[in-house]
Amino acid sequence: MRRLGIAAPSVVLALALVSCGQQTWDAAMQAGEAAVQRGQYDEAERIYAAAIKKAEEFGRHDRRVAVTLARLAQAYSAQGKYVEAEPMYLEALKIYQEVHGENHLDVAAMLNNLGVLHRKHGQFADAQRLLTRALAIKETLLGKEHLEVALALSNLAALSMAQGEAGQASTLLARALAVREKQLGADHPDVAKTLVDYAAALRKVGRNAEADALDARAGEIRAKAKS
Incomplete structure (x- = not known):
């Protein structure tokens, strides 16, 4: 705001x-x-x-x-x-x-931003194409365990959720979570945010117990950050 x-x-x-x-x-x-x-x-x-x-x-x-x-x-x-x-x-x-x-991080960044815009406009096919290309470039140039790759996975997960594909979103968020935990540590705020998003996706597919555990862990991270 x-x-x-x-x-x-x-x-x-x-x-x-x-x-x-x-x-x-x-x-x-x-x-x-x-x-x-x-x-x-x-x-x-x-x-x-x-x-x-x-x-x-x-x-x-x-x-x-x-x-x-x-x-x-x-x-x-x-x-x-x-x-x-x-x-x-x-x-x-x-x-x-x-x-x-075609294969540069600046190109990937613009593809990502355009993909997010298309998602917000409900243009899901275009968003999928752009975000998938951005992810592929980042994985090729940075490897699959880079934070930029985690960001691309999270953006694709948000698209999957918008399309009602919570199962696909949960798979993408599991990957993003693993990268962020490895690169940032288990108690980082970005990890907590990913846990919340992952929990929301799991609830959509009826995996409520797992979602509750993830939300609880996110709450612990945020409480620790405030203390």
Whole structure:
């Protein structure tokens, strides 16, 4: 949720400088990120939109253009502007593919973001295609026990749940849980979140006792974090 409040002077100044072309691309990106950190997504949107023009000075297909487009898309998404976010992600994806080829983590990130957008719009076939491709790239480049792979598995699980395929979701979440436990430790907040999601999937297929155990364990992790 966007936090209310007046934009910090540094953000306002940065926006003004970007708009009139007096700030570097690096400084503009820092200003946009500062606005995001403050929850001022509308300010971030305006800064990133102006920063695209600075990035294009390096060439229309420079990687920095793709980075800026992706940040602008994230600012849109944070405000629920999914229709506006999609063409930004698509253009960033096109540039990343031209710069890196098809098998690169930047490409996987854009495929993932587009897949999530399609899921939210109920376009499940497109979401499945995009998220599956993102997972395959990450597994190839990072191995099957990387945290980025766990993220891709969780996104596919959310799609499966949206489609009413809780059994498939539970299988994906079991894999994601194993990766996060190995990489983060058994008491990490991300592990607790995965346990809750896994429990919800198991309940949908009638495995209530297992779900209760997972929820209880998640509760213990969260209680420990507060103590």
